Amino acid sequence: MTVLTGTGLHKRYGNLHVLDDVGFTAAAGEAIGIVGPNGAGKTTLLNVLAGSVTPDSGTVRLGGDDVTRSGPQIRCRRGIGRAHQIPRPFGGMTVLENVLVGATYGAGLRGRAAHRHGIEVLRRCELLDLADRRAETLGLLHRKRLEMARAVATGPRVLLLDEIGAGLTDAEAAELVTTIRDLVAAGITVVWIEHIVHVLLQVVDRLICMDAGKVIADGEPTAVLRDAVVVDAYLGKGR
Numbered sequence: 339m340t341v342l343t344g345t346g347l348h349k350r351y352g353n354l355h356v357l358d359d360v361g362f363t364a365a366a367g368e369a370i371g372i373v374g375p376n377g378a379g380k381t382t383l384l385n386v387l388a389g390s391v392t393p394d395s396g397t398v399r400l401g402g403d404d405v406t407r408s409g410p411q412i413r414c415r416r417g418i419g420r421a422h423q424i425p426r427p428f429g430g431m432t433v434l435e436n437v438l439v440g441a442t443y444g445a446g447l448r449g450r451a452a453h454r455h456g457i458e459v460l461r462r463c464e465l466l467d468l469a470d471r472r473a474e475t476l477g478l479l480h481r482k483r484l485e486m487a488r489a490v491a492t493g494p495r496v497l498l499l500d501e502i503g504a505g506l507t508d509a510e511a512a513e514l515v516t517t518i519r520d521l522v523a524a525g526i527t528v529v530w531i532e533h534i535v536h537v538l539l540q541v542v543d544r545l546i547c548m549d550a551g552k553v554i555a556d557g558e559p560t561a562v563l564r565d566a567v568v569v570d571a572y573l574g575k576g577r
């Protein structure tokens with residue numbers, strides 16, 4: 339069953355054709371990686387799927403409904419969660435309070451139900467021990483975890499992750515892999531932009547490669563990485 343679809347997506351900034359007839363589908367429970375050189379249009383695609391950028395043309399469908407003109411808050415309530423590349427927690431709030439924002443405004447929970455849900459999300463995202471810590475005191479790994487936990491707290495069908503591994507050590511990224519795998523196993527569809535390909539490959543069952551606003555490959559990860567067009571555009575001819 340398809341949960342999220344983008345069809346014929348175009349986005350221009352001035353003369354720059356950032357999305358050039360991009361098509362995208364995600365089936366329920368899939369884990370999809372998106373790779374490509376800097377400036378390929380990956381984050382713009384995520385923005386268009388999440389609703390923070392409106393495409394010039396094309397449609398986005400969530401579970402069959404056209405959400406192209408719906409803003410990010412509406413899409414969030416309807417099941418698209420998003421973790422940004424640079425985590426921006428509410429610094430003066432505790433870790434639990436941050437997650438409760440997602441539970442309240444995204445999942446529509448109140449009172450004890452929101453609290454119970456928030457605790458469960460912190461457990462799944464391995465932040466329970468830090469529930470009462472002020473978010474501004476967290477190190478990068480825990481900030482990344484909190485960025486993801488806030489999105490998970492909204493109760494997403496689809497979780498969009500933008501370079502969640504960036505800036506982490508290999509050991510830290512490996513810890514995140516375990517958490518993301520658990521989310522996929524729990525039935526959440528994950529769409530993950532990441533430059534650290536070996537980390538991505540531990541989670542995803544499909545890989546999309548973008549270059550200059552176009553999808554240049556989409557399929558089984560090892561096949562995509564061997565594709566001559568992908569090697570040329572992204573991995574370098576020397577490999």
Ligand SMILES: Nc1ncnc2c1ncn2[C@@H]1O[C@H](COP(=O)(O)OP(=O)(O)OP(=O)(O)O)[C@@H](O)[C@H]1O
Nearest residue numbers: 351354356374375376377378379380381382383548
């Ligand atoms: N709001 C904007 N206004 C003008 N240009 C933009 C805007 N957003 C993105 N761009 C440009 O569009 C191109 C694609 O950007 P995007 O962030 O989608 O690429 P990316 O593949 O995610 O790159 P990276 O891997 O470096 O994050 C870049 O050249 C970027 O400078």
